[in-house]
Amino acid sequence: MENANIKILLVDDEPDILEIVGYNLKNEGYQIFTAKNGIEAVESAKKNTPHLIILDIMMPEMDGIEACEKIRATKGLENVLITFFTARGEDYSQVAGFNVGADDYITKPIKPKVLVSKIKALLRRVKHVQLETANSEKINVGGIIIDREEYVIIKNGEKLSLPRKEFELFSLLASKPGKVFKRDDILDKVWGNEVVVGGRTIDVHIRKLREKIGEKNFKTVKGVGYKFVINED
Structure with a gap:
């Protein structure tokens, strides 16, 4: 099966959740590992290096x-996909999750078939970002090519020359489609210690990227930051 090489770590303290969700994911052909608390989750992640971790909060x-x-x-787990899976839907829980590096957030209860669909969508993010070689200067993100050697974006065969900061901001967001990048992280990674800038600077650059690349490709997560979304229309 095409999913046989994809490893998923499912973490929850409820045996029924592990059994039901694990069963449905195994039926899709995924390799499933389980853990019933955070300590076991960390140990299993280090041992098995999963592609995706579904992680309960409480x-x-x-x-x-x-x-x-x-x-x-x-080391080696910095870029693994992590989605929280919890019954707590309060905004502060979601923000806390994003603050420690979560890529997404799924709220219980959820029907198994819907959960499987969400997981498939999460895993597609990995497939959309393909490095041509280990040291390639070109990255293909959902059909948009980022050419770091020429410092251009190629969309629908058209080369777009972006100002340096717009290019770096787009490269950062597109490096992990769907991942929410916090405003502080964006400022640190794109602007660094060059100048003192405010959050409004990011907003202006995002607006320009929306105009040049696509309105639907950039989503605002209120109170947290921004994410790049692959437009599959």
């Missing part, structure tokens, strides 16, 4: 927020 011994933070700090 768990004994170590909660999902702390586990996510430890996983993100582990």
